[in-house]
Amino acid sequence: MAPSVQSSSASNSSAKTNIGIIGGGQLAWMMGPAAQKLGLALQIQTPSKDDPAVAIATQTELGAIQDVAVTRTLASHSDVITFENEFVDLAALDSLAQSGVTFAPALSSLQPLLDKFDQRSYLQKQNIPVPQFIALESIPESDRPSWQNPFGFPVVLKARRLGYDGQGTSVIKTAEELKSVLDREGFAPFLLEAFVPFERELAIMAARSSSGNIVTYPVVETKQENQVCAWVLAPAAISKEIEQEVAAIAQRILTGLNFVGILGVELFQTGNQVQVNEIAPRTHNSGHYSLDACATSQFEQQLRAVSDRPLGDASLTVPAAVMVNLLGYESARSDYSSQREQLAALPNAHLYWYGKAESRPGRKLGHVTLNLTSADRITQRQEAEQAIAAVHQIWPTA
Numbered sequence: 142m143a144p145s146v147q148s149s150s151a152s153n154s155s156a157k158t159n160i161g162i163i164g165g166g167q168l169a170w171m172m173g174p175a176a177q178k179l180g181l182a183l184q185i186q187t188p189s190k191d192d193p194a195v196a197i198a199t200q201t202e203l204g205a206i207q208d209v210a211v212t213r214t215l216a217s218h219s220d221v222i223t224f225e226n227e228f229v230d231l232a233a234l235d236s237l238a239q240s241g242v243t244f245a246p247a248l249s250s251l252q253p254l255l256d257k258f259d260q261r262s263y264l265q266k267q268n269i270p271v272p273q274f275i276a277l278e279s280i281p282e283s284d285r286p287s288w289q290n291p292f293g294f295p296v297v298l299k300a301r302r303l304g305y306d307g308q309g310t311s312v313i314k315t316a317e318e319l320k321s322v323l324d325r326e327g328f329a330p331f332l333l334e335a336f337v338p339f340e341r342e343l344a345i346m347a348a349r350s351s352s353g354n355i356v357t358y359p360v361v362e363t364k365q366e367n368q369v370c371a372w373v374l375a376p377a378a379i380s381k382e383i384e385q386e387v388a389a390i391a392q393r394i395l396t397g398l399n400f401v402g403i404l405g406v407e408l409f410q411t412g413n414q415v416q417v418n419e420i421a422p423r424t425h426n427s428g429h430y431s432l433d434a435c436a437t438s439q440f441e442q443q444l445r446a447v448s449d450r451p452l453g454d455a456s457l458t459v460p461a462a463v464m465v466n467l468l469g470y471e472s473a474r475s476d477y478s479s480q481r482e483q484l485a486a487l488p489n490a491h492l493y494w495y496g497k498a499e500s501r502p503g504r505k506l507g508h509v510t511l512n513l514t515s516a517d518r519i520t521q522r523q524e525a526e527q528a529i530a531a532v533h534q535i536w537p538t539a
């Protein structure tokens with residue numbers, strides 16, 4: 142099943158039309174209607190024929206995300222290759238880039254981002270605020286027996302690569318707990334960082350075209366539960382100053398990386414301070430609301446940027462919107478048709494069901510966006526809370 146289709150078309154004779162996408166999950170699936178609108182053919186590389194985007198792809202190359210031989214085949218019928226999943230083997234992809242394959246974003250733009258330690262180090266060098274951090278394996282062997290965590294407790298331990306939805310991230314409360322993790326795992330490729338007692342988590346989507354134009358989406362508030370995104374409120378109830386600072390950070394990141402495409406920046410807000418937690422170099426869960434609440438969705442925007450089309454208007458078309466993730470709460474093979482019907486019948490609701498074959502606790506199975514009507518940000522926050530509660534009357538939390 143494809144996401145709902147919008148009408149009208151925009152074409153540009155010099156622009157690219159065959160778009161290769163590495164990854165075939167829900168993020169690629171949600172590009173389907175935008176591709177149709179823009180007259181683009183989407184070819185995907187994904188491991189399983191059951192993956193959501195197989196349904197909207199004009200061609201599917203089955204294979205692991207890291208399998209560069211499969212990407213070579215994908216490239217043979219694509220004008221450009223972009224990403225819905227960044228768990229790629231950059232060194233292997235570089236051989237394709239050397240032989241003339243175009244990637245958007247370029248591999249050099251992704252290079253500093255794929256490892257959480259490299260990403261933090263890159264941002265710090267750009268003078269963009271980040272939590273304090275160290276790479277555990279950088280601590281000399283001789284110092285390890287007497288080594289003390291410099292950040293106090295709680296402290297956050299993160300796998301440097303391949304983490305998502307909080308997998309690979311743990312909040313450690315005591316020295317004993319940290320010692321037992323280090324005894325078990327060694328000073329392996331971990332990032333250790335100060336726990337930020339944030340007031341709110343914020344996020345922003347921002348896109349940059351090949352000619353260097355940038356558009357930024359509204360700053361949103363995100364709520365993580367058990368380190369997985371539970372809901373997103375657009376726009377966030379924050380001051381103009383913070384809004385401008387977050388947009389400026391996103392612009393600096395895009396320009397500094399010479400990035401072509403779309404990226405999501407996740408941040409912690411504590412009083413007047415913001416710190417970047419993470420950059421996702423692709424569309425992101427915190428931008429799903431844009432499908433139903435912005436003039437141009439994040440999915441259309443990515444396709445516009447990577448196919449050399451002009452970027453679209455990223456502003457809200459409604460006063461506010463809240464997106465609630467539908468996370469698996471059991472291991473099952475149900476299509477939850479009755480709950481889906483009830484969710485779709487909520488006021489101003491837009492339901493997306495990713496069509497995954499299996500449900501597991503915490504797995505993202507779909508989302509619902511509810512457009513809100515209140516005019517001011519305080520009331521929007523209250524209206525959002527009621528809308529989230531209405532969703533959870535129908536869809537339990539894990």
Ligand code: ADP
Nearest residue numbers: 272297304305306307308310335336337365368
């Ligand atoms: P992932 O890459 O798996 O999404 P993140 O690094 O973004 O993992 O962390 C997931 C969530 O864990 C964050 O959204 C936040 O709620 C919490 N978290 C991560 N790092 C910190 C930190 N340094 N201080 C406080 N909370 C954190």
